[in-house]
Amino acid sequence: KQEVTQIPAALSVPEGENLVLNCSFTDSAIYNLQWFRQDPGKGLTSLLLIQSSQREQTSGRLNASLDKSSGRSTLYIAASQPGDSATYLCAPRDVNTGFQKLVFGTGTRLLVSP
């Protein structure tokens, strides 16, 4: 059964810092992996989807990397801003479950202070 761990659970940084959020998963047989952000009291917003054949995916100040064989993905946020404050969730999609299910970690809560 796929298990997803995100470290750190919480992170507080000053504005402008570059930061890395980590995601590890136990079953490397994944189809792809999706990163989301969740704002308090709101739904999930998709940030990036990285296919199992890809090493990196970029969108603006965000860069996600994937090392499938070691069961790790990282989300790099460049030049952080207060508006980046949110909980970040990673979710791999298993090959063995027929691609139909995302398995979520419990997230990293990020606070960027001005």
Add this chain to the structure above:
Amino acid sequence: EAQVTQNPRYLITVTGKKLTVTCSQNMNHEYMSWYRQDPGLGLRQIYYSMNVEVTDKGDVPEGYKVSRKEKRNFPLILESPSPNQTSLYFCASSRLAGDTQYFGPGTRLTVL
């Protein structure tokens, strides 16, 4: 605007009173899914649907029902709600099962 909508957004009810949470998407997506989010447990899948009239159980289906009679709608039914179903519920959809999932705004349910 492409979106997933859920109603109601907030609901307080009592044990045993049947309720339905609606979910609708306007993106012509084939795949839809329901999740619940609980502190310390993250998001867990309740049910999913690969297409019209095709539904299957996720990880925590007990106490829930779903139906998919139209492509755009995927209601979640609690026939006899219990306090352990107090949670934050999310509906999601994607073009196909392996594609980017888009989430609704969530429904916060409290069962007394």
